[in-house]
Amino acid sequence: MALPPLGLRPPPGGGPAAAPAADRRLLLTALALAAGLILPFALVHLDDADGVVYGVVARHLAADGRLFDLRFLPELFPHFREHPPFFFWLWAAALRLAGPPALPLLGAACGLATVAVAFAAGRTLLGARAAFLGAVALATVESFFRYQARPRLDPPLTLLFTASVALLVAARGRTAWLAAGGLCAGLGALVKGPPALGAPLAAALALVALGRRGELASARAWLAAGAAALLPPALFLACDRLALGGSWWRGYVGGQVLASALGQRQDGAVGLLFLVRSAAGRMGPWALLAAWALFRAARGWPAPRARAALALLAWAAVVVGGYALAGRAWWHYAMPAYVPLALLAGAGLDALLGPGERAFRAAHRAAAGAALVLALALPLRPARLLVKGCGLGALPLLTTARPPPGTRVGLATDRVALAEAGILADHAGLEAVPLRSAAELEARPELGVSLWDRRWPVPPGWSAVGAQGAWLELRRAAPGEARR
Numbered sequence: 001m002a003l004p005p006l007g008l009r010p011p012p013g014g015g016p017a018a019a020p021a022a023d024r025r026l027l028l029t030a031l032a033l034a035a036g037l038i039l040p041f042a043l044v045h046l047d048d049a050d051g052v053v054y055g056v057v058a059r060h061l062a063a064d065g066r067l068f069d070l071r072f073l074p075e076l077f078p079h080f081r082e083h084p085p086f087f088f089w090l091w092a093a094a095l096r097l098a099g100p101p102a103l104p105l106l107g108a109a110c111g112l113a114t115v116a117v118a119f120a121a122g123r124t125l126l127g128a129r130a131a132f133l134g135a136v137a138l139a140t141v142e143s144f145f146r147y148q149a150r151p152r153l154d155p156p157l158t159l160l161f162t163a164s165v166a167l168l169v170a171a172r173g174r175t176a177w178l179a180a181g182g183l184c185a186g187l188g189a190l191v192k193g194p195p196a197l198g199a200p201l202a203a204a205l206a207l208v209a210l211g212r213r214g215e216l217a218s219a220r221a222w223l224a225a226g227a228a229a230l231l232p233p234a235l236f237l238a239c240d241r242l243a244l245g246g247s248w249w250r251g252y253v254g255g256q257v258l259a260s261a262l263g264q265r266q267d268g269a270v271g272l273l274f275l276v277r278s279a280a281g282r283m284g285p286w287a288l289l290a291a292w293a294l295f296r297a298a299r300g301w302p303a304p305r306a307r308a309a310l311a312l313l314a315w316a317a318v319v320v321g322g323y324a325l326a327g328r329a330w331w332h333y334a335m336p337a338y339v340p341l342a343l344l345a346g347a348g349l350d351a352l353l354g355p356g357e358r359a360f361r362a363a364h365r366a367a368a369g370a371a372l373v374l375a376l377a378l379p380l381r382p383a384r385l386l387v388k389g390c391g392l393g394a395l396p397l398l399t400t401a402r403p404p405p406g407t408r409v410g411l412a413t414d415r416v417a418l419a420e421a422g423i424l425a426d427h428a429g430l431e432a433v434p435l436r437s438a439a440e441l442e443a444r445p446e447l448g449v450s451l452w453d454r455r456w457p458v459p460p461g462w463s464a465v466g467a468q469g470a471w472l473e474l475r476r477a478a479p480g481e482a483r484r
Contacts, residue, residue, distance in 0.1 A: 026132040027119050029368050034115045034139035035108075036374025040383035042104035042149035047391040051150040052422030055103055058091035058151065059426075065092075068243050074408075075433050076421055081251025084236065086190035087156050103151040110155035111148030114162055114339065115139050121166035122343040125210075125308040126350075129360055134346025136367050137289070143282040143331070144338055146386075153192045154335045160188035161199045161336040165315055168203035168225060173215060175224045182228030189233045193257055195322055195333075200225055202318040206311035211303075260326045268328040275320045279334040279341065286345035293348035301351075309347060315340040391423050392451070393468030397430075401465070403449055405429030410441055410450030410474075420451065420471075450474045 057070050057080050070080040070088055094102035115135050122131030138144060148155045167181030181203065188196025207215055215221060240248040259265045280287045297309035319337035323329045353359040403409065409424060411417055412435040421432035432451075435441050438459035441450060450462070452472040458464055459474075466473035 023123065023128045026128055026364065027116065027135070029364060029371060030115055030119055030132055030135035030139060031112055032371035032375065033136060033367050034112055034145065036371050036378065037139055037145035038108045038111045038148045040374075040378060040381060041146060041387070042101075042108050043378075043381050044383045044387055045390065046104075046150060046383075046387050047419065047423055048147075048150045048152065049419040049422075050152050051103075052426045053418050054088070054091070054153070055100075055151045056422050056425040058088050058095060058103070061085075061088055062092040062095040068240060068248070073421055073425060073431050075431075076418070079247065079251065081248055082256065083153055083192060084190045084233075084248070084252065086187065086232075086236075087153060091151060104149040107151060107155045108149040110159045111145070114155070114159045117159065117162045117166050118339045118343060121162065121169070121339075122346060124166070124170050125311060126305065126343065126347050129353075130347040130350040131343070132346070132367075133349045133363065134343035136363075137286045137345040137349070138338060138342035141283055141286065141338055141342065144335065147332065147335075152332075154332045157188055157192040157196060158336045158339065160184045160191060161196055161202075161319070162339045164188065164196070164199035164229075165203045165206065168200060169206050169210075169311075171215075171221070173218060173221060175220065178221050178224040179228040182225035183232070185225075185229040186232035189229075190236055193252070195319075195336075197229060198318045198322045200229055202315040205314035205318065209311040209314050210307045260328055263328075265328055268330050273324075275323055275329050275331075275334045275337075278331045279316075279320060279337055282331065282334075283338065283341055283345070286342060289346075289348035289352075290341050290344035291348075293344045293351065296348070296351050305347065309344060312340040312344045312347075316344075390427070391419055392427075392471060395451070395466045395468050395471065395473045397428070397449060397451070397466065397473045402428050403430060406431060407449070408433050408447060410435045410444065410447045410452075412436070412441065412450055412452045412456065414453065424451075448476045 053072060057072050060071050061067070067085065067089060070085055071078050072080045091103055091106065094106050098105075115138055118138050119131045119135040122134045125131075126134070161184075164181045164184035167177050167184060171177035171181060182200060185196050185199040188199065204216055207213065237249060237253075240246060256265075283290065293309050294313060297306040301309070316337040320334055323333045349363075350360070353363060397403070397409070406429060408431045411421055411424070411432040413420070414436065417432075417434065421434070424430045424432045433444065433447060435444070435450065438456070441447065441459055441462075450473075452458070452462075452464075452474045454467065454470055454472045458472070461477055462474040463477045464472045465475050
């Protein structure tokens with residue numbers, strides 16, 4: 001009996017029909033392990049800097065239904081154009097349907113779906129064994145599993161980028177698959193902008209590496225994938241032009257995308273090798289196995305597997321290289337590259353385990369055992385041991401002396417305190433007013449409460465009524481009251 005291609009072996013005693021059932025067991029094991037690592041972070045209080053800002057924007061959208069006019073706070077991003085609105089629409093819908101707990105669960109669902117799509121892509125390229133080991137590698141990368149169950153844009157971008165590449169590589173000329181792959185890239189562009197449109201390029205380079213260059217000669221393929229990828233952003237920009245006079249074009253395309261491409265934004269890290277170092281460091285030991293896979297591919301793997309390894313390298317290079325060309329980056333920009341790097345690591349580990357089944361079965365049992373332990377520990381909320389407390393601490397402002405919702409509260413700091421402003425709005429329903437000095441505070445007589453950088457002297461006429469970490473809570477002193 002001939003074995004399935006690329007080392008995808010049916011279990012002993014089983015025929016060809018047994019292989020899909022075995023593959024499903026491998027996928028379910030990988031998903032169970034991923035769920036055990038991702039879901040604990042959906043069950044704890046977690047003040048994520050980006051997450052609290054995006055959560056507040058989504059809450060405002062859920063309340064007012066203004067799909068194209070997103071807002072953060074009245075004096076801090078009152079017209080929020082930092083990212084396209086597509087996933088904010090989904091967050092707002094989730095809030096209306098299920099309330100705040102839905103936001104981290106939506107992110108967790110993206111993470112689990114990414115693991116599933118990574119397994120499917122890896123099985124196509126490398127076989128089920130390496131695909132399983134790669135899915136396990138992805139699920140156990142700390143910078144992956146810790147950042148899924150949050151209202152952030154990286155999990156849905158990673159899912160849509162991965163799905164786009166997987167569909168386009170597996171399409172083999174089928175128009176529906178090509179259009180679906182392009183559509184995933186287009187929707188990704190509505191999540192986090194042009195980087196998602198790198199997915200068709202990654203798929204094209206992967207096809208070249210796989211020796212399937214001929215599929216790129218089809219005009220129908222380019223038309224189906226290209227039109228589907230460009231349709232969502234084109235429709236959005238047309239609606240923006242008609243409804244808001246080009247507000248998103250100016251605020252996002254001009255103020256974000258072009259400013260980053262031209263080096264006009266200085267936030268984030270610089271240097272072409274930053275994301276390479278970041279991705280390699282955050283992959284941990286899996287990065288060594290990915291390097292081992294590339295070494296084996298260059299030094300004697302059979303041609304199909306060597307080409308698959310090169311295709312995965314090209315996929316990762318498009319993600320890292322695309323962001324590197326922009327001249328600024330944060331570590332999480334490389335998250336879509338974790339998928340091909342993890343699959344490379346799975347191929348490297350598969351090679352180390354050897355062609356026999358005993359070592360692989362031991363690895364499968366170890367992953368299943370770890371998944372079971374994590375599932376049993378889930379009610380204990382183990383992530384409590386790994387996350388920090390509230391970013392503003394136990395200030396009276398957030399407990400017994402909290403002002404009514406909607407109250408404007410000063411937020412004095414020498415930096416853009418988006419996280420703190422988001423926490424105030426998220427936890428207490430308060431509207432933070434950024435302040436840069438005591439003079440600015442005095443110029444706002446309507447403010448009766450302020451969070452104050454404790455490095456600064458308490459301004460005249462105010463009393464410190466609470467302290468936590470780097471912050472003082474100030475209240476405007478009553479006439480004749482001594483300052484404390």
